[in-house]
Amino acid sequence: MTAAGMITAGATAPGAAAAAEPRIDLKVLVVDNGDGPVKAVTAQLKSTGIPYTTIDLNDSGRPKITASFLSDTVSGRPRAKFQGVVLPNEAPFGAGSAEQTALETYERTYGIPQVDAYTWAHPEVGLDYTSEGGWAGTLDGREASVTAAGKAGWFGYLDGAFRFEDNAPAVQESYGYAARPRTGFTSYVDIPVPGGTGRGSLVGEYAHDGRRELVVTFAYNNSQQQFRLLARGIVEWLTQGVHLGQTRNSFAVHVDDVFAPDSRWDTERNCTPGDFDCAGGDGEGTTPIRMTADDAAYAAQWQREHGFTMDMVFNAGSGEEWKTEHGGTDALAARLLADKAQYRWVNHTYTHPFLGCVQDTSSVPWSCAKNADGSTKYMSRAEIAAQIRDNHNWAVNKGLPIDRTELVTGEHSGLKTLPQQPNDNPNLAGALADTGVKWIASDNSREPEQRAVGNALTVPRHPMNVYYNVGTAAEMADEYNWVYTSRADGGSGVCEDNPTSTCLDEPLDPATGYAGHIVPQEARIALGHVLAGDPRPHYAHQSNLAEDRLLYPVMEKVLADYRALFTDSTPLENPRQSAIGTEVQRRAAWQTALVNNRVTAYRIGNTVTVTAPSGTQIPVTAPEGTKKQLLLGTSAFGTPYAGARSAWTTPAALQSALTLKLP
Numbered sequence: 321m322t323a324a325g326m327i328t329a330g331a332t333a334p335g336a337a338a339a340a341e342p343r344i345d346l347k348v349l350v351v352d353n354g355d356g357p358v359k360a361v362t363a364q365l366k367s368t369g370i371p372y373t374t375i376d377l378n379d380s381g382r383p384k385i386t387a388s389f390l391s392d393t394v395s396g397r398p399r400a401k402f403q404g405v406v407l408p409n410e411a412p413f414g415a416g417s418a419e420q421t422a423l424e425t426y427e428r429t430y431g432i433p434q435v436d437a438y439t440w441a442h443p444e445v446g447l448d449y450t451s452e453g454g455w456a457g458t459l460d461g462r463e464a465s466v467t468a469a470g471k472a473g474w475f476g477y478l479d480g481a482f483r484f485e486d487n488a489p490a491v492q493e494s495y496g497y498a499a500r501p502r503t504g505f506t507s508y509v510d511i512p513v514p515g516g517t518g519r520g521s522l523v524g525e526y527a528h529d530g531r532r533e534l535v536v537t538f539a540y541n542n543s544q545q546q547f548r549l550l551a552r553g554i555v556e557w558l559t560q561g562v563h564l565g566q567t568r569n570s571f572a573v574h575v576d577d578v579f580a581p582d583s584r585w586d587t588e589r590n591c592t593p594g595d596f597d598c599a600g601g602d603g604e605g606t607t608p609i610r611m612t613a614d615d616a617a618y619a620a621q622w623q624r625e626h627g628f629t630m631d632m633v634f635n636a637g638s639g640e641e642w643k644t645e646h647g648g649t650d651a652l653a654a655r656l657l658a659d660k661a662q663y664r665w666v667n668h669t670y671t672h673p674f675l676g677c678v679q680d681t682s683s684v685p686w687s688c689a690k691n692a693d694g695s696t697k698y699m700s701r702a703e704i705a706a707q708i709r710d711n712h713n714w715a716v717n718k719g720l721p722i723d724r725t726e727l728v729t730g731e732h733s734g735l736k737t738l739p740q741q742p743n744d745n746p747n748l749a750g751a752l753a754d755t756g757v758k759w760i761a762s763d764n765s766r767e768p769e770q771r772a773v774g775n776a777l778t779v780p781r782h783p784m785n786v787y788y789n790v791g792t793a794a795e796m797a798d799e800y801n802w803v804y805t806s807r808a809d810g811g812s813g814v815c816e817d818n819p820t821s822t823c824l825d826e827p828l829d830p831a832t833g834y835a836g837h838i839v840p841q842e843a844r845i846a847l848g849h850v851l852a853g854d855p856r857p858h859y860a861h862q863s864n865l866a867e868d869r870l871l872y873p874v875m876e877k878v879l880a881d882y883r884a885l886f887t888d889s890t891p892l893e894n895p896r897q898s899a900i901g902t903e904v905q906r907r908a909a910w911q912t913a914l915v916n917n918r919v920t921a922y923r924i925g926n927t928v929t930v931t932a933p934s935g936t937q938i939p940v941t942a943p944e945g946t947k948k949q950l951l952l953g954t955s956a957f958g959t960p961y962a963g964a965r966s967a968w969t970t971p972a973a974l975q976s977a978l979t980l981k982l983p
Contacts, residue, residue: 343397348370405435408436436534446533454498498537504526570893580639610862635711636714661721759898761778786871797833
């Protein structure tokens with residue numbers, strides 16, 4: 321976004337000297353009525369890293385909106401305390417009320433934009449009534465488009481058309497008003513008027529009376545794809561492209577158990593033979609699932625064709641055991657090693673043992689074995705370190721490009737495992753320190769927040785619902801049916817007993833269920849994480865690259881859907897585990913600084929100044945052409961993404977504040 325497309329944030333306040341260009345604090349005011357649209361915009365502000373102040377309309381003791389609440393004077397300079405305002409609708413305090421008047425006067429004085437998170441189509445927001453050539457109704461499944469004005473402006477990161485979600489045909493998911501713009505209204509997103517002619521606006525800018533409003537006329541929540549697609553543009557419009565925080569879309573996929581075989585689901589027993597809880601199935605005589613050399617060649621070719629790198633999370637010792645048991649040769653390992661430079665490699669321990677407490681599997685569910693004094697028996701520090709070190713040394717000897725600071729333990733073991741092991745193995749942190757591990761994977765479904773394990777930090781990973789113990793689509797559908805169908809339909813009933821789960825209306829067809837139901841659902845979930853700016857990786861298993869190669873259709877749909885929605889200026893980033901861990905760590909530190917009111921940021925004319933606790937990485941987004949002020953001269957700020965420039969940065973050498981010069 322060029323500077324020409326931005327509101328001038330230097331309009332002189334009435335009565336102020338012309339030289340006293342106002343200071344605009346880089347913070348947003350959110351007026352919250354408790355509805356989903358305001359909550360969604362607020363969530364986008366938080367995930368981006370933009371500071372905001374919330375006024376809860378349902379709180380009788382809330383502060384009142386007055387001129388002094390919104391602005392004051394600092395060192396003789398007029399100050400606007402908020403760079404943008406988010407409202408549930410165009411006039412939540414009531415048209416003509418004292419609070420509404422104070423807010424509108426503030427916006428007019430300082431050139432502050434206002435987002436109307438959700439309102440209906442009427443002349444007060446620059447739109448005709450829907451009875452005048454427009455339409456109101458359910459938007460589920462309808463295709464919307466970014467207009468030429470939207471592409472030239474704040475929504476230019478989108479490729480053009482997108483479709484409103486319709487995940488439950490029997491349920492109304494999104495209602496909206498499509499209406500014709502009046503004078504002063506510029507539509508950014510519209511749809512063809514159903515049953516009529518022309519197009520009606522769903523998102524647009526209304527410029528009037530010296531103010532600007534972004535008018536959204538459809539209902540949404542934070543998880544819906546249509547909002548996730550537009551959220552970046554809404555925030556960039558609100559801040560006019562200059563704000564604290566940044567967000568980039570990324571997708572990483574870890575493939576666990578590489579070189580090792582994975583057990584196979586038994587469609588008759590409805591369990592996995594060899595597992596301690598699979599009654600009557602010791603695993604003898606079953607065929608484990610393991611990639612072949614052809615599967616490995618396909619993986620390398622697939623990566624090249626799709627411009628995407630997988631993280632191979634490997635167990636070298638399990639591969640060596642396989643080779644010994646199969647005549648001393650391993651075509652799979654030979655093929656993967658020949659293509660080793662094409663992947664990222666992550667240590668998964670040498671033979672994939674459980675690194676937590678010693679498991680007592682004499683009963684179901686298993687329990688932690690006890691020492692003679694009644695204390696829990698754990699794997700030792702030396703044993704854990706040996707598993708990590710042996711796998712790393714094997715990789716180094718084979719010339720694998722590996723980062724010793726990254727680790728994924730088998731089943732995320734060593735970390736607490738509820739309910740049996742409520743605490744980490746007390747020997748784990750020391751073993752991580754002994755082996756140089758700084759980033760240890762955790763299961764996001766159990767531990768979504770990053771935390772410390774000694775001097776290491778966790779990197780939560782999203783489990784993909786492509787099971788480790790299936791090699792074919794029919795096996796996958798069978799196990800999925802067991803988990804997600806009711807007892808009456810022949811399933812386990814787990815979905816009935818778990819309040820967070822939902823049962824299928826009917827069992828999936830084993831022949832078509834995977835491609836027809838599971839793939840689109842898993843791709844939608846993963847893409848949802850991507851569109852939310854969630855950097856955390858996803859994980860599946862080597863078995864999913866074997867036999868029917870089940871993982872590829874999911875990844876292909878995520879990549880294809882993303883690339884169809886976004887322009888080349890907004891690439892899908894593909895970071896490795898250490899980079900993801902660093903990103904999560906920086907975000908947490910930044911949120912802590914904001915919560916503790918340790919950040920000051922403001923804009924005066926074309927100069928942005930930010931102070932934060934010493935050593936804190938500061939996320940900033942600014943227009944192309946922005947420069948970072950050095951002690952002597954300037955340097956280009958940030959790197960390009962989605963039509964802007966952004967970066968984590970710190971003040972230049974010998975400076976206490978970060979200073980940016982806008983174009």
